[in-house]
Amino acid sequence: MSKIEEALKKARENRSKQLVPSGQVSSVEGQSASPKSGRELLDIESKIDSSRRIATMREQGEMPQKQLALKKIIYPDMQENHIANSFRELRTKILQKSNGRQRTIMVTSPTSGCGCSFSALNLAAAFSFDESKTALLVDCNLRNSGLSKILSSEGHGLTDYLESTELDVSEIIHPTGIKRLRLVPAGGVREVPVEYFTSMKMRSLLSAIEERYPDRYIIIDTPPILESADSHILSELCDFVLLVVPYGKFTQSQIKAAADAISGEKLIGIIFNNEPCVPGQSWRRFLKSLFSPSGFKWTGLKKAV
Amino acid sequence: MNLPFEQIIRLLINEAFQYRRAIVSAFAVISLAFLSVGLVWPKIYTSTSTIFVEQTNVINPLMEGAAVTADATNQIRIAQELLFSRKTMSIILQEGGWLINELTPVEQEKVIQGIQGRTSISMVGRNLLKIEYHDDLPERAFAVVTKYTDTLISRIVDEKAKESKEAFEFIDQQVRDYHDKLIVVEGKIKDYRSSNPDATPGSDTAVNTRINRLLNTVETTTLELQEEKIKKESLERQLSGEAEVTASLSHEGQLRTRIGELQTELETLLLTYHESYPDVVRIRQQINDLKATIEREKVRRLEAKKLAKAGGQPYVDEGISNNPLYQQLRSQLSATKTNIETLTARLNESQKRLDEELERSKRIHGGEAAMTELTRDYQVNREIYQDLLRRRENARVTMNLNMDRQKISIRVQEPPLMPVQPSGLRFIHFVLVGMFLGFAIPVGVLYGFQQVDPRIRAPGIIVERLKLPVIADIPHLSSPAEIQAIATNSRWLAVVVIGVGVIYFVVALLKVTGML
Numbered sequence: 077m078s079k080i081e082e083a084l085k086k087a088r089e090n091r092s093k094q095l096v097p098s099g100q101v102s103s104v105e106g107q108s109a110s111p112k113s114g115r116e117l118l119d120i121e122s123k124i125d126s127s128r129r130i131a132t133m134r135e136q137g138e139m140p141q142k143q144l145a146l147k148k149i150i151y152p153d154m155q156e157n158h159i160a161n162s163f164r165e166l167r168t169k170i171l172q173k174s175n176g177r178q179r180t181i182m183v184t185s186p187t188s189g190c191g192c193s194f195s196a197l198n199l200a201a202a203f204s205f206d207e208s209k210t211a212l213l214v215d216c217n218l219r220n221s222g223l224s225k226i227l228s229s230e231g232h233g234l235t236d237y238l239e240s241t242e243l244d245v246s247e248i249i250h251p252t253g254i255k256r257l258r259l260v261p262a263g264g265v266r267e268v269p270v271e272y273f274t275s276m277k278m279r280s281l282l283s284a285i286e287e288r289y290p291d292r293y294i295i296i297d298t299p300p301i302l303e304s305a306d307s308h309i310l311s312e313l314c315d316f317v318l319l320v321v322p323y324g325k326f327t328q329s330q331i332k333a334a335a336d337a338i339s340g341e342k343l344i345g346i347i348f349n350n351e352p353c354v355p356g357q358s359w360r361r362f363l364k365s366l367f368s369p370s371g372f373k374w375t376g377l378k379k380a381v
Numbered sequence: 382m383n384l385p386f387e388q389i390i391r392l393l394i395n396e397a398f399q400y401r402r403a404i405v406s407a408f409a410v411i412s413l414a415f416l417s418v419g420l421v422w423p424k425i426y427t428s429t430s431t432i433f434v435e436q437t438n439v440i441n442p443l444m445e446g447a448a449v450t451a452d453a454t455n456q457i458r459i460a461q462e463l464l465f466s467r468k469t470m471s472i473i474l475q476e477g478g479w480l481i482n483e484l485t486p487v488e489q490e491k492v493i494q495g496i497q498g499r500t501s502i503s504m505v506g507r508n509l510l511k512i513e514y515h516d517d518l519p520e521r522a523f524a525v526v527t528k529y530t531d532t533l534i535s536r537i538v539d540e541k542a543k544e545s546k547e548a549f550e551f552i553d554q555q556v557r558d559y560h561d562k563l564i565v566v567e568g569k570i571k572d573y574r575s576s577n578p579d580a581t582p583g584s585d586t587a588v589n590t591r592i593n594r595l596l597n598t599v600e601t602t603t604l605e606l607q608e609e610k611i612k613k614e615s616l617e618r619q620l621s622g623e624a625e626v627t628a629s630l631s632h633e634g635q636l637r638t639r640i641g642e643l644q645t646e647l648e649t650l651l652l653t654y655h656e657s658y659p660d661v662v663r664i665r666q667q668i669n670d671l672k673a674t675i676e677r678e679k680v681r682r683l684e685a686k687k688l689a690k691a692g693g694q695p696y697v698d699e700g701i702s703n704n705p706l707y708q709q710l711r712s713q714l715s716a717t718k719t720n721i722e723t724l725t726a727r728l729n730e731s732q733k734r735l736d737e738e739l740e741r742s743k744r745i746h747g748g749e750a751a752m753t754e755l756t757r758d759y760q761v762n763r764e765i766y767q768d769l770l771r772r773r774e775n776a777r778v779t780m781n782l783n784m785d786r787q788k789i790s791i792r793v794q795e796p797p798l799m800p801v802q803p804s805g806l807r808f809i810h811f812v813l814v815g816m817f818l819g820f821a822i823p824v825g826v827l828y829g830f831q832q833v834d835p836r837i838r839a840p841g842i843i844v845e846r847l848k849l850p851v852i853a854d855i856p857h858l859s860s861p862a863e864i865q866a867i868a869t870n871s872r873w874l875a876v877v878v879i880g881v882g883v884i885y886f887v888v889a890l891l892k893v894t895g896m897l
Contacts, residue, residue, distance in 0.1 A: 148858050159858045166853035195855065318852065321843070327835045328846055335849055345852025348840040352399040353856045 139253030147226050149254070150198050152205055163202035166347065170199075170293075170316065173344055178286055180294040182314040183347075184301045186334035190322045191349045193222050196297035199318075203293045204256040210289050212249065214260040214296045216273070216310055221262030223297060227252045233263025237281065238272045245284045260285075273309040282313055301337045302330075308337065317342045323351040384839055389831075392838055396827055405874040407823040409881050415815025416888060420897060422811065424803035426519035428526040431795035432510045432533060460502050460510055463536045464529055470496070476528045477521050496525070509794055519800045526797035537791050542780075549776040556773050559766040566759040573755060577748045579741065585749060588742045595735040602731060606724040609717055616714040620707070633675055640671045808892055812885060819881075 144151050150160040170181060183196035196213060203211035215223040218235060229250045232240075237248045252259050272278060285294055296314060301307040311317050317338045321331055335343060384392070397404055463469065470493050474480050479492050501513040512529050516522040574581070647664045654661055837843060840851040859867065891897040 142861070145861050148860050150858075156858060159856055162853055162855045166855075169852055191855075194858075198855075198858075321837070323857075324834070324836045324838045326837060328837060328842070331837060331843060331849070332847055335847065343849075345850040346840070346843055348843070348851050348854045350857045351854060352395045354394060354398040 137253060138255065143253075148194060148198075149226075150201050151254075160202070163198050164205070166199060167202040167205075170344070173316065178290060178292060178294075179315040180282060180286070180296065180313070181316045181318060182296045182298055182307070182310055182342075183318045183320060184298045184307045184311075184338075185320040185322075186302045186326055186330055187300045188220065188303065190300070190320050190325065192300070192320045193217070193226070193297050195318070195320045195347050195349055196295050197223060197226065200257055200293075200295045201254055203295070204254055207256070208291060210256040210258070210292045212258045212260065212285055212292055212294045213252075214285075214294060215262040216296050216306060217299045218262050218265065218272070218306070219299060219304070221265070223259060224261035227259050229259050229261045231261070233261035234281075235263035235272060237263070238275060238277050245281065245288070249285070249288075273306055273313070279313060301334050311338055311342055314342065316344045318345060318347055319343060320347045320349050322349045384841070388839060388841070389828075392831060393824065393828060396831065397824060400827065401874055402870065404823040404827070405877050407826075408819040409877050410819075411822055412815040412819035412881055413884065415811045415818065416885060419806075419808045419811025419815070420888065420892075422806060422808070423517060425515045425517070425805045426522045426800040427513060427515040427804040428519075428522040428797045428800050429511060429513045429795070430526050430530045430793065430797040431505065432512070432530060432791065433508055433794040434510050434537065434791050457502050457504060457510070460512075460533060463533055464500070464502070464512075465497055469529075469532050469536075472532065473525055473528055476524050477516075500525075500529070515804065523797055523799045530793060530797060534791055534793065541791070545776070545780045545782075549773070549780045552769060552773045552776050556766065556769045559762055559769060562762045563759065563766055566755060566762060570752075570755045570759060573748075573751060577752075579745045579748055585742075585745050588738055588745055592735065592738045592742060595731055595738060598731045599728060599735060602724055602728040606721060606728060609721045609724060613714065613717045613721060616710055616717060620710050620714065633678060636671050636675050636678075640668055643668050643671070808889075812889065816885070 139149075141151055141154070145154070150163055152160065154160050170179070181199070183192055183199065185192035193215075200211040200213040203209055213223060214234065215221050216234065217223075221233075223229075224233065227250075229252065231250055232243055232248045234248065237243045237245070248260050248263075249258050250261065251257075282294065286292065296310060298304075298307040298310050301311075301319070319331075319334055319338065321334075326334075331346075335346075473496060474489065474492065477496070479489075484492065496514075499515050503511050503513070505511045510533075512526055512533070514522055514526045514529065516525065643664050647661060647668070650658060650661050650664065656662075831838065840854050843849050843851050888897065
């Protein structure tokens with residue numbers, strides 16, 4: 077951090093030398109002979125500030141790998157490395173599409189039981205692999221919320237915030253036991269959730285969340301798009317939509333119907349999920365396990381079993 | 382789904398692993414079912430014999446070209462009729478030991494139907510007849526095929542002998558029939574010839590030659606006659622008035638020439654003498670006489686012409702008549718007239734003869750048609766008769782050979798053997814097929830299901846058909862408990878597969894050692 081502080085100090089000094097007010101930087105930007113204009117320096121400063129804030133984020137106790145494995149959450153050095161890599165690639169593609177800007181990403185599926193929450197959670201986890209980024213998972217599946225159970229999150233949630241006038245945004249954002257990953261749980265189960273998402277408060281909540289950290293990616297887990305109107309409303313509030321399609325469950329027409337329900341430009345792609353596979357990379361170990369008396373050994377499993 | 386082969390295989394492997402319990406269960410059930418069927422499958426012993434049979438029958442070469450015989454005999458059908466006859470079947474029942482137990486007629490019929498069902502008769506190549514029989518007992522299979530073979534050979538030999546005898550008798554009868562026909566036709570020809578003398582061979586040609594010659598003669602004579610007539614007309618014209626005028630004019634010309642000469646002489650004398658000179662007077666007198674002569678001549682000729690015209694005769698001047706040329710012409714005319722008469726007579730004679738010959742020709746042609754009819758019948762009958770004579774001799778030789786059984790037309794090519802190994806599906810077949818189908822059927826069913834199931838199994842299809850981008854392809858993530866379950870489950874499945882193999886091995890071992 078010493079280097080960062082030195083750079084910050086140097087930037088301040090340079091800026092103090094310039095007599096031009098910061099609001100007029102853009103007007104003289106083109107005429108400035110100096111390669112580092114004031115705005116660029118501001119950006120660097122904000123990034124450094126963001127990194128420092130992320131690095132100093134308050135973290136709960138870290139979830140052990142065996143727990144992550146049991147909850148089917150990816151982590152960097154897991155055995156099923158190809159799955160983690162798939163989510164890494166997905167993250168990279170989203171970053172490319174977002175041009176480095178902060179984005180709100182909605183994850184939905186045609187019907188329930190498609191692995192929508194699994195995909196949303198692991199995508200958020202993949203974002204949190206990067207130490208300079210943070211991810212916030214918002215559970216908008218009010219009827220069938222599962223993320224708070226998976227991440228063992230207790231306390232106020234989304235519905236509580238939207239109903240209450242006293243709760244602060246920070247009170248509904250909970251640490252998850254995964255570094256740089258935060259969760260907004262669904263809160264209490266509500267029968268008529270549409271009205272929550274159409275409210276101005278929901279819109280202002282998303283803005284507030286975005287403003288908290290510049291490098292925060294907000295991932296929203298939503299109900300199935302063919303079964304609930306919530307997802308249609310939420311897709312209007314998001315920048316990107318990802319549609320989770322599980323292996324061997326839907327016909328072309330069903331997938332097309334789900335895709336048509338999302339406004340065309342926001343749908344950036346389909347996550348083809350749950351493709352069955354023989355234990356690929358650990359095939360040799362798997363075979364060995366068949367003939368070993370203790371069975372198949374999986375990292376983290378030894379302690380668990 | 383139209384997927385690349387590699388992807389189909391990948392999907393198949395992945396889903397096979399997913400449904401491994403069902404697949405391994407199906408494998409175990411199917412392979413053990415086949416093993417069980419293989420154990421209880423009855424052993425079948427087959428005995429075979431091959432018989433060389435000449436494809437052609439006796440009558441075919443004998444009657445070749447002379448008569449159309451029926452299609453080639455169906456050897457299989459004949460063999461079946463011979464072998465499945467009640468007589469043969471009784472022998473077989475006796476030979477196979479079925480009659481040891483007292484059987485009712487209904488039971489016998491059932492046994493016979495069973496034997497017939499287990500017997501197969503087929504042709505191998507053109508001349509080999511194969512008899513195959515399968516039974517539970519190798520000895521009985523052998524005994525039945527041996528009896529079949531013996532029966533078939535003896536029956537066919539007898540049939541052949543009978544057949545050749547019948548063939549000879551048939552041809553002999555035909556020969557006699559044709560001989561009688563020939564005699565009848567010969568008699569008819571003889572009668573016809575005696576009643577029609579013109580109906581001798583070659584008379585037609587002679588008459589035609591004569592007709593041609595006569596036609597030539599008539600033609601030539603007609604032409605000559607025409608020529609002579611033209612000649613006659615020409616001569617007559619020459620001797621007619623025109624000639625006369627010419628001659629006449631020539632006589633007057635002579636007189637005028639003479640007058641001219643005297644006139645010249647007179648003019649010459651007048652140059653020297655007077656009119657009164659006697660020579661002058663004489664010459665003048667002569668000139669006048671000559672002129673008077675000319676006038677007289679003219680008058681005389683006109684009168685003569687009138688007279689000739691009145692008499693219908695051509696007028697001929699006397700002076701001319703005495704002319705040698707005129708005489709020659711007259712002579713020629715006379716000769717021409719003679720020729721004309723001669724030629725006319727010849728033409729009439731030739732024409733008459735020609736008519737006679739034509740009449741004769743008509744008679745000959747009429748007779749010839751009748752004669753041709755008779756001759757044709759005769760020739761056809763004679764040819765067939767001669768051919769049949771030759772064939773009768775062949776048939777006689779064949780009949781004698783068959784009666785002495787010297788001609789080899791049927792023999793055992795491959796005698797029946799005692800079967801030592803069961804035929805048909807054996808235990809090893811069931812073992813191998815069971816193992817293969819135990820694997821192939823479940824995988825095939827899985828493949829078929831994948832082909833007909835419209836649900837999307839490959840992200841490529843979403844991209845290709847729905848034109849939607851697939852941003853990630855996430856494999857199934859198993860929890861540790863799931864992996865543990867997979868491992869345990871897989872171990873059990875492996876145990877099942879190995880167990881099936883062990884069962885196979887043990888059963889095969891027991892089978893080889895004869896304990897099963």
